[in-house]
Amino acid sequence: MTNDSVRSSVNGCIVEATHVSRIFSMPAGPVTAVADVSLRIAPGDHMAIRGPSGCGKSTLLHMLGCVETPTAGTLLFQGSDVATLSDRQRSLLRLRQIGFVFQRFFLLPMLTAWENVELPQAEAHVSKPERRRRTQELLEYVGLGARADHRPSELSGGEMQRVAIARALANRPGLLLADEPTGELDGATGEQIATLLDRVNADGTALVIVTHDQGLAGRATRVLTMRDGRIESEVQS
Amino acid sequence: MLFAPVTLRAVDDPPSILIARQLAESDRLTVGDVVRLSRSADGGDARAFRIAGIYEPTPDPLRLGAVRREVRLHLPDLLALTREPGVPAGTEYVGNINVALVDPADAQTFSRDVTMRMPGVTALPATGATGSTGPFVVLERFHMAIAMVTIIASTVFLLALTIMLVDERRVTVGVLRLIGLPSRRILVQLFIEGALIAIAGAGFGLLLSLASEGLINRFFQWRYDTALVFVRVTPGVAAVCVAIAVPLGVGATVAASWALLRRSGLRLARR
Numbered sequence: 001m002t003n004d005s006v007r008s009s010v011n012g013c014i015v016e017a018t019h020v021s022r023i024f025s026m027p028a029g030p031v032t033a034v035a036d037v038s039l040r041i042a043p044g045d046h047m048a049i050r051g052p053s054g055c056g057k058s059t060l061l062h063m064l065g066c067v068e069t070p071t072a073g074t075l076l077f078q079g080s081d082v083a084t085l086s087d088r089q090r091s092l093l094r095l096r097q098i099g100f101v102f103q104r105f106f107l108l109p110m111l112t113a114w115e116n117v118e119l120p121q122a123e124a125h126v127s128k129p130e131r132r133r134r135t136q137e138l139l140e141y142v143g144l145g146a147r148a149d150h151r152p153s154e155l156s157g158g159e160m161q162r163v164a165i166a167r168a169l170a171n172r173p174g175l176l177l178a179d180e181p182t183g184e185l186d187g188a189t190g191e192q193i194a195t196l197l198d199r200v201n202a203d204g205t206a207l208v209i210v211t212h213d214q215g216l217a218g219r220a221t222r223v224l225t226m227r228d229g230r231i232e233s234e235v236q237s
Numbered sequence: 238m239l240f241a242p243v244t245l246r247a248v249d250d251p252p253s254i255l256i257a258r259q260l261a262e263s264d265r266l267t268v269g270d271v272v273r274l275s276r277s278a279d280g281g282d283a284r285a286f287r288i289a290g291i292y293e294p295t296p297d298p299l300r301l302g303a304v305r306r307e308v309r310l311h312l313p314d315l316l317a318l319t320r321e322p323g324v325p326a327g328t329e330y331v332g333n334i335n336v337a338l339v340d341p342a343d344a345q346t347f348s349r350d351v352t353m354r355m356p357g358v359t360a361l362p363a364t365g366a367t368g369s370t371g372p373f374v375v376l377e378r379f380h381m382a383i384a385m386v387t388i389i390a391s392t393v394f395l396l397a398l399t400i401m402l403v404d405e406r407r408v409t410v411g412v413l414r415l416i417g418l419p420s421r422r423i424l425v426q427l428f429i430e431g432a433l434i435a436i437a438g439a440g441f442g443l444l445l446s447l448a449s450e451g452l453i454n455r456f457f458q459w460r461y462d463t464a465l466v467f468v469r470v471t472p473g474v475a476a477v478c479v480a481i482a483v484p485l486g487v488g489a490t491v492a493a494s495w496a497l498l499r500r501s502g503l504r505l506a507r508r
């Protein structure tokens with residue numbers, strides 16, 4: 001699969017979920033995190049998923065990103081049923097087609113900002129000159145061209161999140177998934193990250209954000225509200 | 238043999254003897270000194286001998302810690318010294334003879350030959366003379382038991398240590414899984430790291446054992462005043478150690494890594 005094929009996927013969708021559910025087996029009994037959710041994400045979409053804690057929005061995001069697989073329903077990524085893909089195939093989808101941004105950044109602490117951004121490209125077998133060019137471009141894109149040699153411990157929270165965004169974009173994914181990307185940042189820094197994410201979306205990457213932040217959700221063109229594992233409402237602007 | 242060395246000088250041409258290094262050191266005797274030896278503790282019938290040399294006694298584990306106050310005499314001198322008064326010369330006999338073969342591998346054949354050709358004489362190879370209960374056989378079994386217990390305990394310890402080391406990297410492994418590295422790719426990476434650490438560890442262990450071999454030998458040789466070798470790291474022993482250590486290290490790393498990789502990347506990263 002190529003990035004171009006993502007943008008021109010089946011029915012114009014990157015992801016199509018049909019009646020998907022996710023039930024976790026717990027010692028106290030099964031817990032339904034997501035129940036009977038159907039949605040489609042098209043190239044260039046800007047979607048926010050809101051809802052109270054424990055409503056299943058993060059689990060839905062992880063299913064959209066092929067980290068979790070649905071226990072019921074069908075989830076097609078670029079036309080392929082995720083449930084039929086092997087662990088390796090799902091891993092390669094995440095590596096090449098999906099970018100992830102997490103609340104707690106999840107940068108590798110022993111690597112510099114440059115190395116963190118370069119790593120997914122190296123794993124995707126991008127040539128060294130191309131990696132160098134792309135890493136430089138991405139760090140400048142997120143405004144950290146001068147901090148390339150700094151390790152995460154030498155960066156502020158906002159800077160770490162910008163490195164995480166650059167890393168998520170390293171292999172030119174068609175879909176960027178962000179789980180509470182401003183959750184650990186102060187208001188001003190969160191605003192900078194929100195603006196950066198807007199720019200990423202404006203440049204053609206579909207963006208799905210899980211957030212409690214009403215301001216961040218308000219920037220999306222589609223806002224899904226979840227409750228008890230189900231989509232309660234969807235507002236389009 | 239009992240003896241009472243008394244240092245004398247300028248005795249006319251007494252027969253020569255060799256004395257053990259330990260005896261020379263304890264009694265401050267040197268080559269050329271003349272001593273008087275007696276077969277009885279009271280020093281009766283003592284004869285004079287000149288020390289012609291000092292020798293290092295063959296190390297004997299069964300006599301570890303014993304002070305080797307020994308002398309070696311020419312056979313006629315020994316017989317003359319130890320013969321009871323009134324016993325004519327030439328009536329002595331021997332009960333045991335040690336025979337050194339050019340090729341020790343011929344011991345079994347040689348003993349069979351002697352037993353067949355000389356009825357009444359029993360010839361036994363020295364290594365099998367004491368049977369399966371000889372002190373060295375028992376000692377070797379004891380060493381084997383200690384080695385097995387050590388290896389089992391080390392394996393448990395190594396596995397626990399490896400699990401802790403791999404677990405320290407659970408966040409890294411989780412992040413790598415989330416950004417899309419397949420489990421097998423991470424497992425191979427951890428396998429290579431485990432193999433390198435195991436090889437380096439085995440090499441370090443060998444160097445340490447080689448270094449401590451000298452120290453241990455020197456200490457106990459000094460402690461027991463012997464030339465006995467207490468520890469010897471042979472190529473065979475080293476090869477066995479490496480053959481056990483490297484697969485154990487690699488196996489422990491793979492087992493610990495596999496246990497980690499079976500968990501969700503998200504759960505690992507969240508720690």
